[in-house]
C-alpha cells in the first residue's frame with residue numbers, strides 16, 4: 001500500500017503519534033524492494049539515529065543495502081548561511097558599518113523564520129532543486145521524510161504566486177530607477193551598470209519555491225499518522241484540509257497504537273470500548289481514505305530489529321476504516 005509510484009513520501013501528524021517509527025519502517029520496506037532510499041529526519045532529538053542504532057549527520061549515511069539516512073540540522077544550516085553573508089559583507093562594506101551589520105545578522109540568526117527557511121532550502125535541495133551533490137534528487141528512487149512540512153512552511157511553498165506579483169512589481173520599480181540612472185550615466189558618458197543582484201536573488205528564490213512546490217505536487221504522497229483518540233483525529237482532519245487546500249496528495253491515514261481486541265481487566269476493557277468508538281468515528285469521517293492500522297506493540301519500539309514487524313503491517317493492503325470486531 002505504501003509502495004506507491006510517488007518518489008517522495010512524507011509522514012505528518014501530531015507530536016508523538018509515531019511518524020518517525022513509521023518513516024523508518026517505510027524506508028526499510030522500500031530498501032527491501034531494492035529501491036535506493038533516503039530517509040530524512042528533521043528531529044533534533046535524534047530519534048531516527050536511536051531507532052536505526054547508528055549516529056547520523058547532516059549528510060546521507062549508508063545504513064544498509066539500498067538505505068541511507070540523514071538528520072537535517074537546520075540550525076547549523078542557518079548559522080552557516082548567516083556566517084557566509086557576514087564573510088561576504090566584510091569585503092563589500094566599509095569597516096564603520098561592520099559592527100552594526102554583525103548585530104543585524106546575529107538578530108537574523110535568532111529570528112523565528114530563519115531556521116524554518118533554512119529547513120525549506122534544504123528540503124528544496126533534497127528533492128532535486130539547486131546545485132551540489134545531494135541535490136541530485138534523481139540519485140534516490142524514494143525519499144522518505146519523517147515529518148511533513150508544517151503549516152507555516154506550506155504557506156511559504158504556496159507563496160510563489162504571491163511572490164511573483166511582488167517580485168515583478170519590484171523589478172519594474174527598480175528598472176524605472178535604473179533607467180533614470182542609466183540615462184544620467186549616458187549623459188555623463190559613463191558605461192552601463194551590470195545586472196541587478198537584488199532582483200536576481202529574488203527571482204532565484206521565487207523559482208526555487210515554485211520548483212519545490214511543483215515537485216511536491218507531482219511526486220509527493222503524504223501519510224497522516226494518528227492514534228485512535230479524539231485530539232489526534234481532530235488534528236488529522238485539520239492537517240488533511242491544509243494539505244488538500246494546497247492541492248497536495250494525501251495517500252491515506254495510518255492509525256497507530258491500535259490495541260489488540262482481547263485482554264483482561266477493567267482498564268483494558270474500558271480503553272477498548274473507547275477505541276471502538278474512535279475507530280467507528282474514523283470510518284465515518286474519512287470513509288474514502290485508505291486506512292492502515294498498526295497494532296500497539298507489547299514492547300517498546302526502539303531498535304532496528306523492532307522495525308520489520310511495523311513494516312509488515314504497513315505493507316498490508318489498505319482498507320476502509322473498520323471498527324475492530
Ligand SMILES: Nc1ncnc2c1ncn2[C@@H]1O[C@H](COP(=O)(O)OP(=O)(O)OP(=O)(O)O)[C@@H](O)[C@H]1O
Pocket residue numbers: 013014015016017018019020021022043047256257258294295296297298299300301302
Ligand atoms: N505501534 C507502536 N507500539 C508501541 N510503541 C510505539 C508504536 N509506535 C510508536 N511507538 C513508540 O512511541 C514513541 C513515539 O514514536 P515516534 O517517535 O515514532 O513518534 P513521532 O510522531 O515521530 O514523535 P515526534 O512528534 O516527537 O517526532 C516511541 O517511543 C515509539 O517507540
Ligand SMILES: [Mg+2]
Pocket residue numbers: 019020021043047146147
Ligand atoms: Mg519524530
